Amino acid sequence: xxxxxxxxxxxxxxYALRNANNVLQxxxxxxxxxxxxxxxxxxxxxxxxxxxxxxxxPAVGDLLDxxxxxxxxxxxxxxxxxxxxxxxxxxxxxxxxxxxxAMSRACSACEQQxxxxxxxxxxxxxxxxxxxxxxxxxxxxxxxxxxxxCSTYDALLDEFEPGxxxxxxxxxxxxxxxxxPPLRAKxxxxxxxxxxxxxxxxxxxxxxxxxxxxxxMKTLGFDFDHGxxxxxxxxxxGGVPDDVRITTRYDEADWVQALMGVIHETGHxxxxxxxxxxxxxxxxxxxRGMSTHEGxxxxxxxxxxxxxxxLDYLAPLAREHLGGDGPAWAPDNLHRLYTxxxxxxxxxxxxxxxxxxxxILRFRLERALIxxxxxxxxxxxxxxxxxxxxxxxxxxxxREGCLQDIHWYDGAWGxxxxxxxxxxxxxxxxxxAGRALPGLDDAIRGGxxxxxxxxxxxxxxxxxxxxxxRGLLEHATGRALDPAVFVRHLxxxxxx
Amino acid sequence: xxxxxxxxxxxxxxYALRNANNVLQxxxxxxxxxxxxxxxxxxxxxxxxxxxxxxxxPAVGDLLDxxxxxxxxxxxxxxxxxxxxxxxxxxxxxxxxxxxxAMSRACSACEQQxxxxxxxxxxxxxxxxxxxxxxxxxxxxxxxxxxxxCSTYDALLDEFEPGxxxxxxxxxxxxxxxxxPPLRAKxxxxxxxxxxxxxxxxxxxxxxxxxxxxxxMKTLGFDFDHGxxxxxxxxxxGGVPDDVRITTRYDEADWVQALMGVIHETGHxxxxxxxxxxxxxxxxxxxRGMSTHEGxxxxxxxxxxxxxxxLDYLAPLAREHLGGDGPAWAPDNLHRLYTxxxxxxxxxxxxxxxxxxxxILRFRLERALIxxxxxxxxxxxxxxxxxxxxxxxxxxxxREGCLQDIHWYDGAWGxxxxxxxxxxxxxxxxxxAGRALPGLDDAIRGGxxxxxxxxxxxxxxxxxxxxxxRGLLEHATGRALDPAVFVRHLxxxxxx
Numbered sequence: 001x002x003x004x005x006x007x008x009x010x011x012x013x014x015y016a017l018r019n020a021n022n023v024l025q026x027x028x029x030x031x032x033x034x035x036x037x038x039x040x041x042x043x044x045x046x047x048x049x050x051x052x053x054x055x056x057x058p059a060v061g062d063l064l065d066x067x068x069x070x071x072x073x074x075x076x077x078x079x080x081x082x083x084x085x086x087x088x089x090x091x092x093x094x095x096x097x098x099x100x101x102a103m104s105r106a107c108s109a110c111e112q113q114x115x116x117x118x119x120x121x122x123x124x125x126x127x128x129x130x131x132x133x134x135x136x137x138x139x140x141x142x143x144x145x146x147x148x149x150c151s152t153y154d155a156l157l158d159e160f161e162p163g164x165x166x167x168x169x170x171x172x173x174x175x176x177x178x179x180x181p182p183l184r185a186k187x188x189x190x191x192x193x194x195x196x197x198x199x200x201x202x203x204x205x206x207x208x209x210x211x212x213x214x215x216x217m218k219t220l221g222f223d224f225d226h227g228x229x230x231x232x233x234x235x236x237x238g239g240v241p242d243d244v245r246i247t248t249r250y251d252e253a254d255w256v257q258a259l260m261g262v263i264h265e266t267g268h269x270x271x272x273x274x275x276x277x278x279x280x281x282x283x284x285x286x287x288r289g290m291s292t293h294e295g296x297x298x299x300x301x302x303x304x305x306x307x308x309x310x311l312d313y314l315a316p317l318a319r320e321h322l323g324g325d326g327p328a329w330a331p332d333n334l335h336r337l338y339t340x341x342x343x344x345x346x347x348x349x350x351x352x353x354x355x356x357x358x359x360i361l362r363f364r365l366e367r368a369l370i371x372x373x374x375x376x377x378x379x380x381x382x383x384x385x386x387x388x389x390x391x392x393x394x395x396x397x398x399r400e401g402c403l404q405d406i407h408w409y410d411g412a413w414g415x416x417x418x419x420x421x422x423x424x425x426x427x428x429x430x431x432x433a434g435r436a437l438p439g440l441d442d443a444i445r446g447g448x449x450x451x452x453x454x455x456x457x458x459x460x461x462x463x464x465x466x467x468x469x470r471g472l473l474e475h476a477t478g479r480a481l482d483p484a485v486f487v488r489h490l491x492x493x494x495x496x
Numbered sequence: 497x498x499x500x501x502x503x504x505x506x507x508x509x510x511y512a513l514r515n516a517n518n519v520l521q522x523x524x525x526x527x528x529x530x531x532x533x534x535x536x537x538x539x540x541x542x543x544x545x546x547x548x549x550x551x552x553x554p555a556v557g558d559l560l561d562x563x564x565x566x567x568x569x570x571x572x573x574x575x576x577x578x579x580x581x582x583x584x585x586x587x588x589x590x591x592x593x594x595x596x597x598a599m600s601r602a603c604s605a606c607e608q609q610x611x612x613x614x615x616x617x618x619x620x621x622x623x624x625x626x627x628x629x630x631x632x633x634x635x636x637x638x639x640x641x642x643x644x645x646c647s648t649y650d651a652l653l654d655e656f657e658p659g660x661x662x663x664x665x666x667x668x669x670x671x672x673x674x675x676x677p678p679l680r681a682k683x684x685x686x687x688x689x690x691x692x693x694x695x696x697x698x699x700x701x702x703x704x705x706x707x708x709x710x711x712x713m714k715t716l717g718f719d720f721d722h723g724x725x726x727x728x729x730x731x732x733x734g735g736v737p738d739d740v741r742i743t744t745r746y747d748e749a750d751w752v753q754a755l756m757g758v759i760h761e762t763g764h765x766x767x768x769x770x771x772x773x774x775x776x777x778x779x780x781x782x783x784r785g786m787s788t789h790e791g792x793x794x795x796x797x798x799x800x801x802x803x804x805x806x807l808d809y810l811a812p813l814a815r816e817h818l819g820g821d822g823p824a825w826a827p828d829n830l831h832r833l834y835t836x837x838x839x840x841x842x843x844x845x846x847x848x849x850x851x852x853x854x855x856i857l858r859f860r861l862e863r864a865l866i867x868x869x870x871x872x873x874x875x876x877x878x879x880x881x882x883x884x885x886x887x888x889x890x891x892x893x894x895r896e897g898c899l900q901d902i903h904w905y906d907g908a909w910g911x912x913x914x915x916x917x918x919x920x921x922x923x924x925x926x927x928x929a930g931r932a933l934p935g936l937d938d939a940i941r942g943g944x945x946x947x948x949x950x951x952x953x954x955x956x957x958x959x960x961x962x963x964x965x966r967g968l969l970e971h972a973t974g975r976a977l978d979p980a981v982f983v984r985h986l987x988x989x990x991x992x
Contacts, residue, residue: 016539017543020543027519035721039515226532
């Protein structure tokens with residue numbers, strides 16, 4: 001057996017185990033009674049330990065070196081697979097056991113303290129714990145950077161956005177930071193001038209909302225032989241490519257939230273479902289990082305799902321399922337409802353026009369903190385100044401400021417930029433799909449997502465991790481990541 | 497670290513992984529869309545391989561030997577745990593890889609052919625495949641027997657009934673075979689003389705049956721913080737002790753079937769839930785084999801659940817949930833419905849009076865086949881002769897005869913006796929509980945299962961696998977397994 005073949009055998013088992021864990025995690029969020037948490041933590045921990053042992057076995061390093069020597073005999077998929085194996089192996093083995101343990105403890109302590117500091121709106125309460133996390137994250141980033149041959153920040157970013165580089169993100173975000181504030185101001189002014197939007201009056205029973213969600217999933221091409229829709233506190237897409245489990249949550253006063261959750265998670269699910277079947281249990285067969293994934297969900301939710309064409313299709317379907325009637329249910333009003341822009345303090349409540357500003361702020365701040373250019377004690381002030389610059393508002397307290405997101409407190413650094421990279425990816429892909437499929441708008445107005453899904457399958461999903469995120473986007477759209485496409489989308493939708 | 501402590505560490509991980517598999521198996525039956533089967537098989541296989549590697553690691557044999565030398569320092573739980581570790585290690589390592597592989601293939605081929613032979617009612621069609629399975633089962637049994645120091649049949653039995661011995665089962669079953677046929681004849685005659693039983697008229701919507709099932713589970717003391725009720729093709733109890741998942745199936749024409757499934761599986765679930773928490777992830781903390789497990793489910797379903805006292809409690813509850821009215825819903829009629837005796841060809845449809853005869857027949861035949869005293873070609877004739885002797889009826893074809901059960905065709909030999917050992921265990925435990933708890937009948941009539949559950953927790957569940965099945969029964973009831981207790985139960989209920 002060649003070294004490469006032996007590596008494939010080992011990674012096959014690794015992914016089968018990881019997939020088992022995905023199902024257990026889905027069950028945890030969607031099915032498990034509260035008293036099952038401790039037992040589930042034991043199960044998940046045991047599988048994770050076994051996975052780590054599989055990949056950190058000293059034989060793997062030797063096999064990777066020997067497989068490199070066999071590289072001439074590998075085809076393009078195999079070569080890409082081998083590169084991904086090494087990348088994963090570096091991430092799994094770069095940190096020694098002491099650092100892994102210390103990070104786990106520090107993140108857990110910091111997250112718990114954050115849960116007290118946030119309601120108290122007091123950053124100082126959690127600053128010591130966050131300082132500990134930050135120090136360890138910098139140490140971990142440096143250890144990975146030495147092995148990956150990149151900067152500390154890029155090494156952290158690499159976990160979420162393989163091959164991503166801050167130096168490439170920076171000019172893109174700088175462009176958005178320049179263009180978006182005036183654009184936002186114009187949109188807000190225009191929407192205010194148009195008068196109030198009508199809100200369909202509830203309540204909307206959960207079972208009817210669920211039936212509407214299932215109908216829309218069917219329209220989007222979701223394959224119920226290979227997936228489910230359930231309920232959880234936070235919507236997510238989980239499971240495995242041949243059995244994709246998505247969830248949403250219901251508010252009987254507002255059906256839009258649950259339905260948008262369904263459409264967003266269906267975008268994630270369709271990406272997983274469309275990954276190359278021949279490479280199911282290999283690194284190259286997996287999705288290409290967070291920004292590409294978010295690109296799929298935002299393409300469905302923001303690009304297609306809030307388009308006027310889709311709302312023409314959705315309006316009668318929603319009325320039929322929810323029993324609505326009157327002018328609030330007119331496609332025109334629904335479109336206004338679905339595209340209302342409100343600058344606010346909270347990222348997760350933001351619309352697509354203001355969302356990037358939240359992300360740009362976090363990207364700037366986390367780079368400065370990792371690089372040592374910003375002291376933690378100065379974070380609240382820097383946050384508020386950034387909000388004023390980017391969104392023209394200042395949070396009344398740290399609760400609506402630098403305490404709002406769990407990410408940093410839980411050790412996720414280098415994650416935030418993928419949200420806006422994803423939004424730009426979605427815009428650029430949808431733009432390219434529209435040019436490749438001239439009747440796309442009409443198809444969507446008729447509830448036919450077949451052409452769009454086919455184009456995504458062929459140009460994105462089916463490539464797995466064969467290309468880099470950048471390479472995949474270039475391959476699919478014929479150009480590098482270009483923020484102008486995203487800005488043009490916003491201008492057309494909100495000022496057109 | 498002592499050898500024993502190291503073994504505990506290893507078995508902890510093993511059980512956490514097995515528990516993960518239990519959840520995945522539950523999901524497979526209760527939640528998974530059809531298209532997820534292939535991926536799930538990969539996940540389950542990967543975990544099983546890892547489990548096998550954990551326990552068959554050569555270091556384990558050395559650790560077991562070294563721990564034996566430390567035995568003087570172990571307490572009773574630890575010593576019992578060590579003995580169970582060795583037993584499991586023997587089962588996992590007694591067969592070489594070639595034999596495991598050959599059995600897996602042979603059983604799979606035989607089961608598939610059985611699925612064709614059964615509807616064709618043609619045993620000869622599957623005889624060659626079954627011959628192959630039987631030969632391999634005998635080889636496997638012999639290999640385990642050499643390690644366990646027992647007979648081939650007992651080695652097979654040991655997998656389902658640890659420490660069980662055919663020589664001890666034989667006189668018990670011989671007694672039943674003598675006593676039951678005349679008893680059954682009297683019961684049938686008496687029930688015929690009493691005139692027809694009224695059947696509550698449906699349909700009974702699934703949601704109402706489910707609500708009734710949940711209400712009854714609550715009455716039985718099921719803890720919904722640590723478990724769920726769902727639906728599957730075949731009812732079962734799965735999950736893990738802190739998160740027990742039971743299922744049933746619904747027939748809108750007959751609510752008794754689903755409800756009895758719920759009560760039966762609740763008995764299994766309560767056993768798992770009551771296992772000693774301190775030993776969750778060790779062999780000694782697990783349930784004590786199939787007959788003890790079936791003893792718990794049959795105690796709830798057959799002893800308590802079909803008692804007149806429980807039906808007095810159930811009748812108004814069932815009427816309330818299902819909207820029933822009239823004489824068919826009177827406790828007296830429900831009791832007759834719940835205890836109707838009908839000798840028939842099919843084991844899984846049998847009542848508690850005739851069920852043991854089905855099992856005794858299979859026990860006799862499988863011992864003769866394993867021992868070489870019966871040729872496979874003669875199985876159909878031997879089956880039919882046994883049915884005539886034990887139940888006074890002769891199957892019209894092999895479909896209603898030796899082709900009805902999947903067990904042998906799928907490689908499960910030595911399993912059948914546990915059903916009737918379980919029925920006798922249930923009767924003997926319920927009899928002892930009744931003597932220890934003088935007001936038991938009244939408590940059950942009032943819907944109070946607290947005393948019964950408390951007695952089971954203290955006398956059965958909480959002991960895990962610290963004692964043998966026989967030892968546990970003696971400890972709980974003060975006597976060895978005694979078929980007379982079971983027979984007396986039947987006489988009281990059906991002829992009293």
